[in-house]
Amino acid sequence: MSLSILLVGCGKMGGAMLSGWLDRSLRAEDVVVVEPGGAELPVKVVAAADGIPEGFRPDVVVLAVKPQVMDDVLPAYARFAAAGAVFLSIAAGRTLASFERLLGADAAIVRAMPNTPAAVGRGITVCCPNDAVGPAMRDQCTMLLEAVGQVAWVEDEGQMDAVTAVSGSGPAYVFLLAETLARAGEAAGLPASLAAQLARATVCGAGELMHRCGDDEPAQLRKNVTSPNGTTAAALDVLMADDGLAALMERAVAAAARRSKELAS
Ligand SMILES: NC(=O)C1=CN([C@@H]2O[C@H](COP(=O)(O)OP(=O)(O)OC[C@H]3O[C@@H](n4cnc5c(N)ncnc54)[C@H](O)[C@@H]3O)[C@@H](O)[C@H]2O)C=CC1
Ligand SMILES: O=C(O)[C@@H]1CCC=N1
Numbered sequence: 001m002s003l004s005i006l007l008v009g010c011g012k013m014g015g016a017m018l019s020g021w022l023d024r025s026l027r028a029e030d031v032v033v034v035e036p037g038g039a040e041l042p043v044k045v046v047a048a049a050d051g052i053p054e055g056f057r058p059d060v061v062v063l064a065v066k067p068q069v070m071d072d073v074l075p076a077y078a079r080f081a082a083a084g085a086v087f088l089s090i091a092a093g094r095t096l097a098s099f100e101r102l103l104g105a106d107a108a109i110v111r112a113m114p115n116t117p118a119a120v121g122r123g124i125t126v127c128c129p130n131d132a133v134g135p136a137m138r139d140q141c142t143m144l145l146e147a148v149g150q151v152a153w154v155e156d157e158g159q160m161d162a163v164t165a166v167s168g169s170g171p172a173y174v175f176l177l178a179e180t181l182a183r184a185g186e187a188a189g190l191p192a193s194l195a196a197q198l199a200r201a202t203v204c205g206a207g208e209l210m211h212r213c214g215d216d217e218p219a220q221l222r223k224n225v226t227s228p229n230g231t232t233a234a235a236l237d238v239l240m241a242d243d244g245l246a247a248l249m250e251r252a253v254a255a256a257a258r259r260s261k262e263l264a265s
């Protein structure tokens with residue numbers, strides 16, 4: 001992949017993407033990271049924008065700082081917009097309009113929402129471009145993000161809050177499932193370490209099975225586990241009750257989408 005990347009912010013998500021890129025095809029010499037916290041990485045890491053090497057001309061500036069600090073951070077990078085770089089923001093809630101206000105209406109900006117499985121090449125990122133993003137820039141962003149998983153584009157920015165709530169935050173819901181399944185196992189009489197092992201292996205195994213059976217709906221995989229009048233059916237009667245998991249998940253996703261909208265202001 002011959003793209004030069006400036007990664008601004010190398011915390012949990014920026015770090016996850018970087019590790020996916022370096023595991024795959026990105027050359028270390030094509031990446032500069034700005035991270036005030038420092039980082040032991042096989043790429044050049046600087047503490048602030050003024051440490052970026054003279055003459056470094058990124059094709060893509062990836063903005064991976066918290067939404068709340070974006071306004072303070074961004075002006076130091078505006079010169080790269082003028083030089084023709086595309087800005088790829090992964091900040092939850094931050095709108096294209098808010099970047100245009102800071103970088104100028106002509107700046108090419110992609111609002112994106114990745115997720116942490118990018119660290120193992122199994123992320124999914126949804127992108128929404130502004131009008132200044134041409135086909136070549138779109139291809140560059142797709143290439144960069146496909147190195148760490150699946151990529152989808154939407155034209156309606158209004159969908160990004162729901163995207164954030166489903167796939168951006170979604171890994172946390174799955175990890176919570178593993179945590180709560182383990183605790184339920186303990187409550188049912190298992191030693192804590194065995195319950196944790198069972199829950200973890202089950203979530204990983206079920207995820208991998210769903211991954212490999214790409215053509216089967218999750219509902220079919222669920223039915224494959226469920227014997228008529230058996231143990232799974234007994235549990236699913238609880239989970240699929242009117243006040244069960246569907247209602248809970250709908251409320252959780254709505255809360256995340258609401259918070260994404262709030263982060264815009
Ligand atoms: N953690 C996740 O699962 C996901 C996070 N995001 C988004 O990614 C962004 C980063 O989130 P996390 O990685 O979770 O947070 P984080 O706190 O782990 O990372 C943010 C990084 O930005 C650095 N930073 C702070 N000020 C800076 C500056 N002036 N210049 C450069 N770097 C600076 C911090 O030192 C930190 O390492 C957020 O906008 C979040 O909405 C998006 C998708 C998923
Ligand atoms: O919790 C957050 O705000 C970020 C965005 C999606 C996942 N983490």
